[in-house]
Amino acid sequence: MPPALAQASRAAIQIILEGAQLRRKLQDNADHVRGQVHKMGFDSMNSSTPIIPILVKDPLRAMAMSKRLLEQGIFVQAIRPPTVPNGTSRLRLTIMATHTREDLDQLTKALRNL
Secondary structure (H helix, E strand, O other): OOHHHHHHHHHHHHHHHHHHHHHHHHHHHHHHHHHHHHHOOOOOOOOOOOEEEEEEEOHHHHHHHHHHHHHOOOOOEEEOOOOOOOOOEEEEEEOOOOOOHHHHHHHHHHHHOO
């Protein structure tokens, strides 16, 4: 077996072994942000996944909020018609296992100040 293939196989096995830990961290991160979003009174549209929508309704407001967050170094996509129905524009938070608690706290602080 070529050394590169052996190393790739070894790395793949390591990812599989660490997968459960990454999935737990991802769920913990998403639960933390979702809880903070609810405390702030935002509607997360009953999301239970690491992709957390924040219902804004107005497309121009969603775009303005996305822009203000980006100015703070936080990329949060604004989703608006025709991608979603009229009146359901939203911000889409995409939480990852690699986000630190500091990253998440920076996000929630920025959301609080919108």
